[in-house]
Amino acid sequence: MSEQQTAGNATASGADAAITAENAYSFAAIEAKWPAVWDQLGVFTPKDDGSRERRYVLDMFPYPSGDLHMGHAEAFAMGDVVARYWRLKGYDVLHPIGWDSFGLPAENAAIKRNAHPAEWTYKNIDTQAASFKRYGLSLDWTRRLHTSDPEYYRWTQWLFLRFYERGLAYRKNHPVNWCPKDQTVLANEQVVNGACERCGTPVTKKALNQWYFKITEYADRLLDDMKELEGHWPERVLAMQRNWIGRSEGAHVDFTIEATGDGSRSEQKVTVFTTRPDTLYGATFFVVAADADLASELVAPEQAAALAEYQDRVKALSEIERQNTDREKTGVFLGRYAVNPLSGEKLPVWAADYVLADYGTGAIMAVPAHDQRDLDFARAFGLPVRAVLDTGDEDPAATGMATAGEGTIVNSGPLDGLSKAEGIAKAIEIVEAAGTGEGTVNYRLRDWLLSRQRFWGAPIPIIHCEVDGEVPVPDDQLPVRLPDDLRGEQLAPKGTSPLAAAEHWVNVACPQCGGPARRDTDTMDTFVDSSWYYLRYLSPDYTEGPFDTAAAKRWMPVAQYVGGVEHAILHLLYSRFFTKVLKDMELVDFDEPFAALMNQGQVLNGGKAMSKSLGNGVDLGEQLDQYGVDAVRLTMVFASPPEDDVDWADVSPSGSAKFLARAWRLGQDVTSEPGVDPAQGDRALRSVTHRTIAEAGELVEAHKFNVVVAKAMELVNATRKAIDAGPGGSDPAVREAVETVAIILSLVAPYTAEDLWAALGHEPSVANASWPAYDPALLVEDTVTAVVQVQGKVRDRLEVSPDIAEAELRELALASPNVQRILDGRGIRTVIVRAPKLVNIVPA
């Protein structure tokens, strides 16, 4: 900025400005100055011309609920460090932004305001977009997308149809999780402790005909491919996914349910899943899930009334009550007997709610001696307990404690004498040979319930015809657009989708027979939208398919994904599933979409998550107004390692602002010209600079961003000292140091760094600069301090050459008067020498 312009500005902002405008740091001034320059230069749009190695950095895209908040500020600050570092390192970096813009809040707002959800949604997106721009992120805005745009959801629907063709999208009538408040079904993953993940309302069960994705078919691949992610994803996220998929090895064993004496029920085969086939001889009763159809099929006529009554009782329980593991065991005898295929023993068949209808086969053989749940049930109903594995523990029947450890099999005919593991193998062998069972693997994972009875989502592109049944909407009729004439109350949840009431939309001609038909009125879970958005960024305007497969080949997988751990299972598991299906469709050539994952911590205030109800929220906009963008970003990054929480009450944005001003002022004191040879400069300062470069690079790569900032502070301090009390501002080493400060700072504080870069006489943008190379010669010290210990305690320090020989160091150490005094004539047992830094003398 020229002096004339400065003077002009001074009059505009008052008399005091004249004193400060020239040489004082003003975040407001620099925030106003640079965004237009960045836009004009197009710094953050990747070249995509193959001239550089490509890297894809992605932050989980936001949901447009109001303006950005402190959480966004932290997450995006972290992702930007990586994107900017890689750009400086010479990579062609893709760092796009978009919005996950379908979802319930928009609908609720529309109902309240008698408006259309799009109005609220796109207004919020505009607000957030402006805030993102202010926040100085190195984003490529040319690829911006919104999942609620018809051009986007057209392809969400297209993908649904491809899944449908492959048998991966299907409908079934099944008891599902139902949120009474949101009036919609929920996926298993969206039920937390028996309550709706979104609103906290206790979830109930409801039998409904719903759409599912067959994610279970990919359970083994979702599990196995995690090997690729180990070391690159946080261990706890992998653990949570492993846990959620819940692979367990065991056996399917067929039991024969005997016909009733009066012939009212005939003989029937029922399969159980067990992980403990070694305990087959210990089975003393048989249980089926009370809410499964199987219970009603099996029940003997004289017990039917009792079962019906029990089922009513079970239905009345909330999910929260049902999941309480301290509950007394309940159940009802079905009047039937199951024959153990190994022992031939007859076992009474019971129905109980501790057996789950949708895990395994919904039926179990109960082995009370070796399973705590079965034992609790046996004791409640006076059923026999028979130990078949001698673990050395006391009899479970007496103690009430089932024994689950290792031991030797007893009372089990052909299995006697075997260990647990041998018994499992042998029992599987026997049932397989007899044709009454087989070894198998079972998963905890359930299919993904994707239909929602809400308006603001991608309509499911299926038409129901009386003649042809389910008919997919032909590709050339996509997208199935949402009607835009529904308002307010018309969108209110009624238990069925609001779309059902839009008669003009619902009634269509069947694409196959032309006869009268109705559109499917459910919309897709918004997690479907977000399961493939990272691919759409690669070719956001592509019209031949959801994405350009060539672009996917160039850019995928995402090299660094950044987002909150709250998506550990939901979004990340679904996206992994989608990727695997796309691979099978030969649209992509990789198995995992996100090669590396970083979970940023939360922003707390006073030890607690910010929330309206606690009234401890901190407004991001106010923080930015008060301290400036760079100071807020710096505070986020400096406070702690990225994955740790930041407590806003514990940190100091004003301290950050002070540091930034201090760094910026260095630029005012550099008097050498750009391009001077730093080799002529002060060696001590150069040594600090080059050490900082070396360390900062390693630290960024290790994601220790907070330490990078600390190193930058050290360099700033050293440079200030060199200017004021050393070689002075004209020394070429000072220029080199300040240029390094600008480049490192650009990772976190782009405005300040850019302004500093300009003050040093460089053309914008600092984002186009290169991460400096360090000179290893400058990292070598003239002397190092060797520590001399006696028995591990420091007794002397010696200044020695870094390449001192072990023997010489040993002699020097032993000659130390301090050492001699401490040794006090005692002999020496050993001397450990780690030249050049340490000697440890062990006295006799």
Place this chain on the structure above:
RNA sequence: GCCCCAGUAGCCCAAUCGGCAGAGGCAGCGGACUUAAAAUCCGCCAAGUCAGGGUUCGAGUCCCUGCUGGGGCACCA
């Protein structure tokens, strides 16, 4: 109940392979500059690493036990 992570100055946090407990910041204290204040600059202060045990010449770091805090899972046969 089971599994995972973390405990270092008053506070937030550093500390390659086990090798001098301290890099950086906040707060505090003192000084310089100022008529004064703000801003700025300089300096100072501070823990022996949650507790106990073990391995080692040497442990914040490795092993065991416990305590505290945080997170995940939880009738999944």
